[in-house]
Amino acid sequence: MKYFVLGSSYVVRLDAGEKIIETLRALCERDAIGSGFFDGLGAVNEAELGHFDPATGDYSWTKLSGPYEIVSLCGNITAVDGKPFIHAHAALGDKTFTVRGGHLREAVVSVTCEVTLTRFRDDIGRKKDGATGLFLLDLKPDEG
Amino acid sequence: MKYFVLGSSYVVRLDAGEKIIETLRALCERDAIGSGFFDGLGAVNEAELGHFDPATGDYSWTKLSGPYEIVSLCGNITAVDGKPFIHAHAALGDKTFTVRGGHLREAVVSVTCEVTLTRFRDDIGRKKDGATGLFLLDLKPDEG
Amino acid sequence: MKYFVLGSSYVVRLDAGEKIIETLRALCERDAIGSGFFDGLGAVNEAELGHFDPATGDYSWTKLSGPYEIVSLCGNITAVDGKPFIHAHAALGDKTFTVRGGHLREAVVSVTCEVTLTRFRDDIGRKKDGATGLFLLDLKPDEG
Numbered sequence: 001m002k003y004f005v006l007g008s009s010y011v012v013r014l015d016a017g018e019k020i021i022e023t024l025r026a027l028c029e030r031d032a033i034g035s036g037f038f039d040g041l042g043a044v045n046e047a048e049l050g051h052f053d054p055a056t057g058d059y060s061w062t063k064l065s066g067p068y069e070i071v072s073l074c075g076n077i078t079a080v081d082g083k084p085f086i087h088a089h090a091a092l093g094d095k096t097f098t099v100r101g102g103h104l105r106e107a108v109v110s111v112t113c114e115v116t117l118t119r120f121r122d123d124i125g126r127k128k129d130g131a132t133g134l135f136l137l138d139l140k141p142d143e144g
Numbered sequence: 145m146k147y148f149v150l151g152s153s154y155v156v157r158l159d160a161g162e163k164i165i166e167t168l169r170a171l172c173e174r175d176a177i178g179s180g181f182f183d184g185l186g187a188v189n190e191a192e193l194g195h196f197d198p199a200t201g202d203y204s205w206t207k208l209s210g211p212y213e214i215v216s217l218c219g220n221i222t223a224v225d226g227k228p229f230i231h232a233h234a235a236l237g238d239k240t241f242t243v244r245g246g247h248l249r250e251a252v253v254s255v256t257c258e259v260t261l262t263r264f265r266d267d268i269g270r271k272k273d274g275a276t277g278l279f280l281l282d283l284k285p286d287e288g
Numbered sequence: 289m290k291y292f293v294l295g296s297s298y299v300v301r302l303d304a305g306e307k308i309i310e311t312l313r314a315l316c317e318r319d320a321i322g323s324g325f326f327d328g329l330g331a332v333n334e335a336e337l338g339h340f341d342p343a344t345g346d347y348s349w350t351k352l353s354g355p356y357e358i359v360s361l362c363g364n365i366t367a368v369d370g371k372p373f374i375h376a377h378a379a380l381g382d383k384t385f386t387v388r389g390g391h392l393r394e395a396v397v398s399v400t401c402e403v404t405l406t407r408f409r410d411d412i413g414r415k416k417d418g419a420t421g422l423f424l425l426d427l428k429p430d431e432g
Contacts, residue, residue, distance in 0.1 A: 002425070002427035002428070003427060004410075004412060004427050006323075006408045006409055006410060007408075007409070009408065011323070011364075011408075011412060011425065011427070013424065013425040013427050016342075016419075035150075035155070037183065037260040039183070039325065039327070039362050040362075041362055041363065041364070041375065041376075041377040043340055043342070045342070049237075049241050050213075051211070051213055051237065051238070051239045051241060052187055052211065052213065052255060053211050053239065054160075054187070054189070054211055054254050054255055055211070060239060062241055067339070067340065067341050067342055067343070069338075069339055069340065069377060069389065069390045069391055070377065071360070071377050071378070071379045071389030071390060072215070072216045072235070072360045072362050072377065072379060072389075073362075074183055074184075074185055074216050074217075075185065076155070076185070076258055076260060087185065087258065088185075089185040089213060089214065089215050089216065090215070091215045091216060091235055091237075091243055091360070091379055091387070091389060093337075093339065093379075093388070093389040093390045094339070095339045095341065095348060097337050097339060097350055097388040097389060097390050098388065099235070099243045099379055099387045099388060099389045100237070100241040100242065100243060101213065101215030101216075101235060101237040101241060101243045102213045102215060102237040102241050103213055110342050111340060111342055111420055111422060112417075112420075112422065112424050112425070114364055114375065114425055116325040116364060120150045120153065120155075121150055121151070122148075122150060124148060124155055129256075131160075132255055132256075134255060134256065136157065136256050137146070137155065137157040137256070137258055139146035139147060139148050139155070139157050140146070179294075179299070181327065181404040183327070193381075193385050194357075195355070195357055195381065195382070195383045195385060196331055196355065196357065196399060197355050197383065198304075198331070198333065198355055198398050198399055199355070204383060206385055216359070216360045216379070218327055218328075218329055218360055218361075219329065220299075220329070220402055220404060231329065231402065232329075233329040233357060233358065233359050233360065234359070235359045235360060235379055235381075235387055243379070243387045244381070244385040244386065244387060245357065245359035245360075245379060245381040245385060245387045246357045246359060246381045246385050247357055264294045264297065264299075265294055265295070266292075266294060268292060268299060273400075275304075276399055276400075278399060278400065280301065280400050281290070281299065281301040281400070281402055283290035283291060283292050283299070283301050284290070
């Protein structure tokens with residue numbers, strides 16, 4: 001991974017074999033990025049996607065293998081227990097240009113992945129939601 | 145809906161049962177946001193997608209029901225007749241990770257929806273286009 | 289094409305018959321934009337998508353024809369040999385709301401295409417990678 005910082009934005013290049021979520025988390029930890037958002041494109045050869053079912057309160061998961069274009073990658077960064085938390089969704093296209101997508105648990109870069117990340121000044125947290133068990137954005141009503 | 149403002153950016157959390165387009169429009173009206181753009185991710189259980197056919201000049205619509213991940217949500221904000229106008233497209237993934245997408249008329253949040261919205265300083269308008277009947281961005285040639 | 293400049297951001301409207309990649313490249317050349325990123329939505333009636341296979345080191349291509357919504361368009365701008373280089377991926381939805389996606393070589397606008405582009409202050413280059421033959425982001429290790 002290499003990156004270039006321009007003001008509050010980072011241009012990040014991930015290389016073959018690097019894990020996208022793990023690598024972005026490490027970058028955020030190193031630079032103390034406690035909130036922000038990112039977009040990306042590139043290609044992966046392994047990915048795990050999740051789909052949340054509110055009826056069961058659980059994710060179902062699928063592992064994809066083979067060359068996929070990252071058709072879209074969109075996510076945000078928050079701080080949970082003092083650690084950066086990466087929330088990302090992705091659309092992945094195979095050689096027939098069919099697209100599969102969902103919550104991105106992790107993906108391994110095949111050739112390159114180019115991410116533009118913008119950090120915010122203030123940290124934003126997450127808090128476990130009683131109803132779903134998910135960590136939702138912890139925004140206080142008086143911020144709204 | 146709750147949100148947090150960081151300079152010209154908003155981090156918005158929409159909750160179960162909230163309509164995405166309606167809620168973003170209300171936020172923009174309340175804060176007098178007359179231009180900007182946004183990205184989002186999350187999950188919905190109802191959505192209506194449109195597809196425009198230039199040959200007929202009409203949209204065809206489909207209503208989706210069931211748990212869907214918001215694989216991508218991308219849109220912009222303009223001002224039409226003094227009111228905020230939300231233009232959004234979305235890709236939605238079902239439990240088989242199949243993705244359907246198009247123009248997003250409206251969607252109802254199932255669990256959470258996290259939107260990052262950046263407002264611009266100046267308002268941008270739209271004007272009805274004679275050929276298509278659509279409201280296109282009203283940018284004057286001398287701005288280009 | 290018309291556009292409106294707000295600080296470091298451009299709101300761009302492309303019209304029927306305009307090529308997205310060619311038009312963005314011309315805008316970047318005219319305004320000497322040597323790095324940045326963009327998002328877009330709209331509709332096209334011709335598009336060429338690519339999928340890279342690391343095993344063969346080649347792209348396979350498909351040409352799509354017919355009305356497609358741009359479900360997502362995400363890309364970045366760099367400078368190669370002093371010329372702007374546009375790297376974009378797109379998800380396109382047909383009238384059945386089926387989505388196809390990949391690397392976007394080019395697409396022709398059918399009705400409108402609305403792009404939000406943010407330029408960075410400094411140029412970012414690309415350099416041919418020996419292993420893949422692709423032009424990867426040229427970020428020096430000491431920038432990381």
